[in-house]
Amino acid sequence: MFLWLLYLVIVLGMALFRLKRRRLHRLASKIPGPDDELPFIGVAHKFTGTTEDILNSLQKYSYEAIKKNGILRGWIGHILYFVVVDPIDLEVVLKNCLEKDDLHRFLKNAIGNGGIYAPLSVWRRRRKIMVPAFSPKIVETFIEIFSDQSEKLVSMLDECAGKGDVTMGPFLCRYTLDSVCETTMGIKLNAQNNPDNRFLRALKNILNFFCKRIFHLWLQPEWLYKFFHQYTEEKNYLKEMHDFVDGVIQKKREEIKKEKYLNSKVYRNFDLYNYKTRSFLDLLIEFSGGENGYNDLELREEIMTLTIAGTDTSAVAIGYTLKLLAMYPKVQDKLYQELVDVFGNSDRPIDKEDLLKLKYLERVVKESLRLFPPVPFIIRKILEDISLPSGRTLPAGSGVAVSIWGLHRDPKYWGPDAEVFDPDRFLPERFNVKHACSYMPFSSGPRNCLGYQYALMSMKTALSAIVRRYKIVGEVESGPVPHIKSKIDVMMKAVDDYKISLKKRVIEVDVFKKTVI
Template sequence: MNVYLFAVVVILWYMLYRYRRRRVYELAALIPTAPEKIPYVGALQHSYNIMNNIIDLIHKYTDFAQNNGGFVKIWVGPMLYVGITNPEDVEFILKNCLEKADIVKLIRSIVGNAGIFAPVSIWTRRRKLLIPAFSPKIINSFMNILINQSEELAKQLSRHKKVGTGRFEAWSFISAYTLGSVCETALGIRINYVQNPDNKFLKAATNLFALMADRIFQVWLWPDVIYNCSSKSTEFYENLKTVYDLTDEIIQTKKEELKDEDIQLDSDSVIFGQSPKKVRCFLEHLILLSKNSGGFTDVELREEVITFLLAGTDTSSVAICNTLTLLAKYPKEQEKVYQEIVEVLGELDRPLEKDDLKEFKYLERVIKESLRLFPPAPLLIRKVTEETSMPTGVTLPADTGIIVSVWGISRDKKHWGPDADCFNPDRFLPDRKTGLFIPFSSGPRNCVGYQYALLSVKMALVGVLRRYKVVGQEEEGPAPKIDTKFTIMMKAKDNYQIALEAR
């Protein structure tokens, strides 16, 4: 009797659940269904293969969407996600739908409510506090530091005998450069990670991203109560502690230095000390601002610092490594970059100066083309909080997750031309019309540090390419291939195996 009663209750509950969500199912029925369904639990037996073939998966769903009005429906159990590829719809979403989808909650287990992942109610206040810290005036003040870091990167490659000795994994050296640059420019701490690329923090950060990507594709591990009982949670929290320890050390050191510093705001809300020493970095700005009401708490400082350490390190590292890999595949394009460096610097042993950077026009186009073909973050995730009509006419039900395929949009032949899959830096010439270019997102929630990231990427490439030729297997055709895996960022499976030869 009890079994029958239980069955009746379950059936009635399910009927009520479906009835309350009838509008969701009504609107979802009008959106094309993905070629493969993603079930709620258990059936993702091949999550590892999905992670390691993310390009194929994204390509498949993107092609399907582009052939079906720019939309594709994906059910993850009861949760509805819609992939969109039409540029007009994408721009609308990125401008008007600022809430992040529920899946982002998993990443918050690493960074908390940092601005990049925070709910809109928290993000609005934090964004206002963050923007002045990334003003062009402050970013330009970092130029000499980045020049020195890029010079150190080139020297350490030689000292570690990576020049003229065959292939090696470039990832550890490049990520050490970006982390060292972030620590010094954004946090005011000089830690020369380039001299020790096998450091604990870099390994912990890499492991955290890999573990989080693994969890994303294993839906049954989404609930914390289940994940915390799994063997992977132990490894996750051990790596998280390593990241937290460095972050806390940096914050406390800087707070001690600034404990007697008063603050004064200029017209751009940039903080300057009343003493002759001006605020030098992103973290100092946030700490001093936090002395007044409305600033950051210690927990919020940690969240923002961790986000910048992790995101600032990985995105720039991927962009640098992808660009070096592409230049190895296309030596003629690499030679053009080198000749431009020679023309700008005159003598290759002349120290790089601030005014030199704006002259590297071709290198800038190469970087943009690298970001277009291989965006570090291949997907952007948003959520519509209420029923929303898209510019192209499709209506999305409330609480629908939105997946924007940066990879797919960047290779859309309708907007980038029939050679969209090909490596052609000149498509970014000033007089050329391009498709939607969003490697750093777009709209109010775009990457607040994108100008810093581009500067860091350009510095590193000049530092390496002025001294070394990148050697690798040349690509047979104009469409380059990099075998990638998904670890939140999209990185090469071989950790960027390249070879360097002295010029």
Template sequence: MFLLLIAIIIFTYIVHYKMGRKKLVELSKKLPSDLPALPILGHAYLFTGTDEDTMKSIQKSGKIALKHGGLATFWMANQLYLVVADPAASEVLLKNCLEKDNNSMRFLQFLVGNGSIYSSVSIWRPRRKLLAPTFNTKKLNRFVDVFAKQSAIMVEQLRPSVGKGTISVWKYLTTYTFDSVCETTLGVQMNAQSQPNHPFLEAFDEIAELMSRRMVRPWLHPDWLYRILPHYQRAERCRRLIYDFVDNVIKLKRQEMEAKQREANYLPKSGNETSISFKGTKDSYLGFQSLLEMLLETSLKVKGFTDLELREETLVMSAAGTDTSAVGASFALVMLSRHPEVQEKVFEELHEVLEYGDKAVTAADLPRLKYLDAVVKETLRLYPPVPIIVRLATSDTELQSGVIIPEGTSILLNIWAIHRDPRYWGPDADIFKPERFFEPLTHPAQFMPFSYGLRNCLGYLYAMMSMKTVLATFLRQYRVLPPAGADPKTLKEPIRVKYEIMMKAVDKFQLQIEPRTPQVTRTIG
């Protein structure tokens, strides 16, 4: 009887697998890729080469999908990927397919574990409920003062480079966002702008590059193989450094919160405090609660996050907050250097809203900077920091077109292509035109730089506030120009980009900076 039961289970599995496989093959024939697939590798050969070559393949897949009405299929070894470049199809899939595609996401989980942005629905859903209240507008408005302060520091850090030729603004913006994120998310001051080669930033950049390369190379997917390669040792070293940093901050903050609770007679004394210190961690100094402190407070009152869960969520907030804002602001500056007429309109608005040069940007100012808002959104449309997101169809899903996406299909939503669909953006979809955002969108999913639907990015408003604050502070002081000796023809072409989990400029965002008016050097407090 037992053997018969085993035989039935095996037979059912084989039939189910073959039927599912048959559906995937049929879908691949119905929605072709237009590119030859190699035995075993499928279309994975397209992702060999440099990080720039990888991004070119992502762009190529999006163009093919647009050519076929927004849908195309590609085989990554034995796994079928549906490439989606249609807003209507994206909306259906993002609402019905909440699970992340583990074929890709498990490599990012190497760093962030079960952080909610990459975790399964069973983990994501309860964590989202705990995280969402910390990202409301009222609480985020308190962070604008930090963004303004750190932006002012960045302006001073840039001053020696003004009028001195071509520079990369990336290191300035990424240290600005890192300092801002550490202060608002973790509640610590790192002063990375005065030490741009901060170990955490270097470790994060290196591990992001290693993970992105592994994601698109199936021959690096087997864990047993990857663990014997030098890449793994480098990744493990970076991960350990990042974990140690975050764990120390969490330990410190938990002790601070417990001490405050004891003072209020909420908790008994634990007697096992550890001496760890970071400059400026007191609430009385910061004047607000950091996101980590908000989560810890919740954890002390109700069943909240363990230290491991806090590490995972803190890593997501820190990593995503640092790179997303830095990438978006950097692309915006490059686009403004190529479009001086747009840059002048931004400056005029800043002069009108902020009135005089020394006034720091406030939360009340940001909604009034409507043209700057349109510039940021148009930049995110053409150069979304996260150009692709992935999901998994856990059941057969029918699109509005009647196409059925079978269970087991990996879904790659090509945001880069969705943002360039001429059906929604017009024949000038490749042109930088901020004014297009003064008109309502044709479809709510045609613009999704921070994803869309239930699993969209909680930090969308945080990132927009950070980018607008730093750009406003920067552009009141400086004018940006293209790199010295740049070919005018090249400046009319799209920016050369590469894929490192996030999309970045190949040249690390090079441009020139000139002063707007003679400046008096001030000490930033």
């Protein structure tokens, strides 16, 4: 009798739940779903495999969305998502749906209300402070740091050149972490000299736990997660990272108080030409109001956000570009010739003026980001019904998975060769996408990535240093469409962790013929 009563209560509860959400179900039914959707669980069964399997499913649904006029419905249990790839619809979504999805809550333990994932009420205030900190004039002052760290990177790679395959992932991650820590906190972490750096190890493990919680439903409830060993490990790693950042903040506050530069007329007037030696931490303290601005917790949240966001994204983007250069030697040769034209046989570090001359490098990086965006999907909440230009309505209570992967490969906007690796599609005379949102490796709208100029500078500096010194060798792609096995691990990453070979270059310039031997 008890079991029948329990069964009745469950059935009635489900019926009431469905009744309350009848509008959501009605609007969802007007948008096509995937062919492999099952009753009750929807497509949840497609997200239980490896991180490679999960990415393959996400890519498959992106292609289905392209075929079904830019949008696809998908249920994960009782949770409703829409995969959207149409740039016209996405412009409306990204301008109006500003709250991040609840899946991001797992990283909240690490970054709190840091700008990227902060709730809207917090984000608006902090965005106003962050915008001037990422002004081009300030970002340009970091070129020397990127250059120094890039030179250290190529010196580390020197021991691997000519010795078979090199797994570039760890090298690139240490380069970006050192660059991020110096520009963000004003400290030299020296991770490149210490592969077992504790801060780097903690960061990598935190991101790994975050990814597991997203795609493993049994790890999502907080009360249940506490019974798993990852919970204790995560707490320990978080404490290690937080203690480190808190210590840096305290030292910076003491330094500021000692030097009393907050009372300086130069800084009160925000003369952007005087920020050459100042980190983002300096700037956030200054721009938020000094002693009356951000408290220590708010500073830690923003510094943690910048560190986590800046380390993995740039490393991943550099890694994919190196893989593509190995797969397409003619592209690499053309890029190398441009570097020789700019640097000659000089071994000098890169500077700001050099970056402006490296037009082909810019196109290579942009095409790499188009085909292999480090963040291939962005998820937003829909708090109110939203009508799209295409005529569809997305109901309140659902979520939108913005597929940058699918958006960048849609032949409707990129032509029949959308899957082809062709840097010259970004030539001024050829780059003519029909809609601004057709290309957005750093998102779009009010909550786009503020650090895109910073990331591009870091990427181009490292790539120029590597390609100048080494020939990138790997398996040559037989056709124009590159295939790199990838997985979703917070970011999209190559399964082989960017395995290539390096061959030292010998530069001999014939001053009469102006050719490179």
